[in-house]
Every structure is written in structure tokens, then in C-alpha cells.
């Protein structure tokens with residue numbers, strides 16, 4: 421059986437270091453907002469080339485807190501609109517509605533699965549305050565396109581980097597930078613299955629905006645800069661010391677993880693040639709870190725059962741588009757044809773840093789024989 425993702429095996433590679441880091445936290449006697457979180461924040465800010473990084477409880481909270489901070493700072497207010505792709509994971513959209521802001525869904529580019537800058541302008545109204553772009557499946561959005569619209573219309577740009585840690589974007593001037601510093605603020609998830617995964621929940625915000633960073637620092641800690649003095653109606657959303665210690669170990673290996681995933685993707689892209697299968701479109705090899713390898717086919721259910729019958733596990737990311745979820749009845753009668761088409765056809769096949777060459781080769785053969 422080739423499992424979709426074998427987390428135990430991924431973490432086993434680093435087990436000596438992880439256990440040492442774990443012991444260090446236990447022995448420190450300090451478990452919330454201590455040295456490990458402070459050091460991880462420095463290291464991750466350096467990695468993303470941002471001035472600030474703030475650890476929080478999870479990826480959803482990272483996005484919630486960015487928007488909450490903008491509300492506290494008077495940049496936006498309840499009822500304002502935030503543009504978000506119509507085919508993202510639901511958390512990107514929940515972060516907007518959680519703040520009493522209105523998500524405005526914009527269709528993705530059918531090939532890259534990411535926001536299509538050409539379709540954004542027509543969705544902007546007088547109430548629009550931000551674009552929340554998602555680097556879906558690990559591929560960076562067309563940030564030059566998004567930033568130029570944002571600049572023209574005075575909008576904030578927020579990156580949802582939950583699937584794209586370390587992805588490199590090269591702008592039209594030829595400068596390459598990692599996701600997390602390509603907009604005004606970014607939210608990361610360190611859920612165990614993400615490319616940089618903790619051993620439990622975790623998340624972070626990166627930004628160059630010092631005012632925003634200071635506000636988030638208070639908001640994640642009951643709205644308090646100073647103990648027992650509450651400036652905002654904040655939340656409790658902190659990265660645990662133990663998870664920060666795990667992430668410090670795994671951050672060292674993130675670039676290896678990415679290189680290994682890119683090699684698997686390259687093998688799939690070169691090897692799979694079944695005309696019933698559409699392969700993912702890659703515009704720049706460095707701009708995709710392959711959190712998921714997503715193929716499209718009109719015979720998804722049949723292909724998934726065939727793979728399973730041959731001991732290969734595949735998954736669908738995602739089976740129901742956000743506008744058809746019961747949680748968002750307000751969109752019940754709306755249609756987003758590109759998004760619906762994507763949700764009907766996508767299938768994710770195994771990709772990770774520990775899948776073997778032979779396993780990849782056998783998956784390629786299986787798919788070509790389908």
C-alpha cells in the first residue's frame with residue numbers, strides 16, 4: 421500500500437533531534453510564549469525575509485488575526501469586503517466571515533488554480549479593502565498582477581501561505597523572494613500534514629508592517645501588551661513552546677523537503693502520459709513547492725477506485741466548493757463554473773519527501789495503464 425502521506429515516516433527522519441528539542445522544552449519549565457517561540461519567530465522571519473513573525477495557534481487564526489488587527493487599526497471595518505478565490509480551502513474564507521467582513525469570491529485561473537488578476541478588478545467595489553490570495557497546492561499566485569491592482573485601488577494584500585512554505589516567486593524585475601513577504605501580511609499553517617508541519621496545531625503571521633505586528637502580538641494574547649492591561653478584545657491564540665521547538669528542527673530541513681517534492685513532481689510530469697489525465701500547469705519550477713500534486717480527469721471516481729484497487733491511496737482537494745457548503749447558504753444560488761469544474765475533476769496523488777523512486781515509478785505506470 422502506498423499511503424497518501426506517511427507522517428510517521430516523515431517525522432521519523434528527524435526523531436533524534438525532535439526528541440532532544442522536546443526534552444529541552446520539558447526541562448525548561450516554560451511552556452507558553454518563551455524562548456522557543458521567540459527563536460522560531462526570528463528564524464522563520466529570516467527564512468521569509470520579513471521584519472516580523474508571530475507564532476499563533478493555527479493557520480486559520482493567523483488569517484483571522486491579520487484581519488482583526490486591520491480592523492483594530494482602522495484600515496477596515498465590519499461589513500467591508502475582502503476578495504478571495506472561489507476554490508480555496510474553506511479556512512481562507514472563514515477567516516474573513518469570522519471578522520464580520522464579507523468574502524467576495526473570484527474565480528481562479530483554470531490552469532494554475534490560483535486567483536486570476538484579470539477577474540479581480542470587476543469584483544472590486546467601494547467597500548473592498550483587501551485581496552486575500554491563496555498559493556493553492558503550493559504554487560505561488562501571480563503576485564505582480566495582484567499587487568499592481570492592489571496598489572491602484574489602495575487594497576491590502578494578504579497571502580494565505582498554508583500550502584506554500586518556501587515557494588520562491590520571481591517578479592518581473594527578476595528578483596526572487598519567498599512567499600510570506602510578497603504582500604502586506606501573510607498567514608502560515610503548521611498543521612502536521614503541511615510542508616512545514618508541527619506535531620500538533622500551529623501557525624504564524626509574517627509581515628514587514630511593524631504596527632500590524634505589534635497589534636497582532638497583543639491580539640493573540642487576550643488583547644494585552646502588558647499583563648492584566650487589555651487594550652483590545654483579543655483572543656488566546658499562541659504557538660506552544662513545544663510546537664515551536666519541533667518547528668525549529670523541521671525548518672532546517674524545509675528546503676530539502678521542497679527539493680524532494682519537486683523531484684517527485686518532475687518525475688510525474690515527465691512520466692504520466694495518459695490522455696485521460698490533465699497534468700498540473702507549472703509556470704516556474706521554483707514557484708511550486710508541491711504541497712499537493714493535483715491532476716484533473718473527468719473519470720475521477722473511477723481512477724481513484726482503480727488506484728485504490730492497486731494499493732495507491734489518492735484524495736480529493738476539495739470535493740465541495742465553498743459556495744456550495746451548508747455553512748454559506750448566502751451563496752446557495754450562485755454559480756462559479758470554473759471552481760465547480762475544478763472541484764469535480766481534481767484528484768491528488770501521493771507526493772512527499774519520503775516516497776521512493778520505485779513507488780513514484782509504479783504510480784506512473786499504473787496511471788499510464790489506466
Ligand SMILES: *Cc1c(COP(=O)(O)O)cnc(C)c1O
Pocket residue numbers: 478479480481508509511512554580582583608609610611621622623
Ligand atoms: C490548512 C489550511 C489553512 C488552515 O490552517 P490550520 O492550521 O489547519 O488552521 C488555511 N488555508 C489553507 C489554504 C490551508 O490549506
